Amino acid sequence: MNSLIQQQILSFRTETFRLNQRVRSVEEARKFVEARGFIMFWPIKGVIMPSLWAAVAGDRPVPNAHDDPGHVTWGWKDAALGKQWWYYAKVLRKKATLIALRLAPYFYALSENFGSPEEDYLDQYRHGLLTLEAKTVYETLLREGPLSTVALRKATNLTAATATSPFNRALDTLQADFKILPVGVAEAGAWRYAFVYDCVHRHYPALPEQARAIGISEAQRVLLEHYICSVGAAEERDVRKVFQWAPADITQALKALVETDVIRPVQVAGQKSSWFAVKGM
Numbered sequence: 001m002n003s004l005i006q007q008q009i010l011s012f013r014t015e016t017f018r019l020n021q022r023v024r025s026v027e028e029a030r031k032f033v034e035a036r037g038f039i040m041f042w043p044i045k046g047v048i049m050p051s052l053w054a055a056v057a058g059d060r061p062v063p064n065a066h067d068d069p070g071h072v073t074w075g076w077k078d079a080a081l082g083k084q085w086w087y088y089a090k091v092l093r094k095k096a097t098l099i100a101l102r103l104a105p106y107f108y109a110l111s112e113n114f115g116s117p118e119e120d121y122l123d124q125y126r127h128g129l130l131t132l133e134a135k136t137v138y139e140t141l142l143r144e145g146p147l148s149t150v151a152l153r154k155a156t157n158l159t160a161a162t163a164t165s166p167f168n169r170a171l172d173t174l175q176a177d178f179k180i181l182p183v184g185v186a187e188a189g190a191w192r193y194a195f196v197y198d199c200v201h202r203h204y205p206a207l208p209e210q211a212r213a214i215g216i217s218e219a220q221r222v223l224l225e226h227y228i229c230s231v232g233a234a235e236e237r238d239v240r241k242v243f244q245w246a247p248a249d250i251t252q253a254l255k256a257l258v259e260t261d262v263i264r265p266v267q268v269a270g271q272k273s274s275w276f277a278v279k280g281m
Helices: 006-016 026-036 052-057 069-080 104-109 120-126 132-144 149-155 161-176 207-212 216-231 236-243 247-259
Strands: 002-004 038-040 087-090 096-099 180-186 194-199 233-235 263-268 275-278
Touching: 002 006, 002 275, 006 216, 026 038, 026 052, 026 069, 038 052, 038 216, 052 069, 087 161, 087 180, 104 207, 104 216, 120 132, 132 149, 132 161, 132 180, 132 194, 149 161, 149 194, 161 180, 216 233, 216 236, 216 247, 216 275, 233 236, 236 247, 247 263, 247 275
Parallel strands: 002 263
Antiparallel strands: 038 096, 087 096, 180 194, 233 275, 263 275
16 A cells, blocks of 8 residues: 655645635636536635635635635625526535536435425425425425525514524525525625525526436545545545545445546555545645
């Protein structure tokens, strides 16, 4: 088994995370997402992933100050809503994720959607996989079409203070399962800023059919390959933190990539656990 040192991995990520050649425009941001396949919008503590923030502002914490130059990413993200430059929603770990459109079908294939967006959610609800709030939010968007967060809360009668957390959790759950996504921004609410949400199958009508022929194992294998090509080398626990798949699924996907000579098992100096590295590293 070949061995690596931590500096090799860090140097690789400096390149793929764009820490040495910063992203300077929305056009470069689009190319960055396409090159990596998927990235986080913000860096997530404890999760090894490229992010748009770090590619623009460097490897530093996200500040609260609204005038920080790094927050230009916020404007790019809002400008892209509805334009299908990429797929944007809270997906990985229910956090803001930017996904190249070519990989969206692979994520969709791993969701609980099985080809009938207007019916599948009912089975999920009956089996306890959707809360009443999530069911209500989804049904409202199915019926009413795109709505701002403010209008959606009113339409679902989830305006009470006690309903804020259940409503927000519903939005997160529905996004992570590729049922809804933000498609625009409305001047609504106290801050005159609110996302507009719509159903995924309405905004991306071809997506369910594109995902239909993709099996779960294939989807996991393709997404895992892109992940390791972004980070250079990773442990199984790194993969689990990002995708939150069952351990057996992660092991199977890693094995398939090793057998096809896409990645290789390696030992990292000072580490007892097994790592997997992109070929050529």
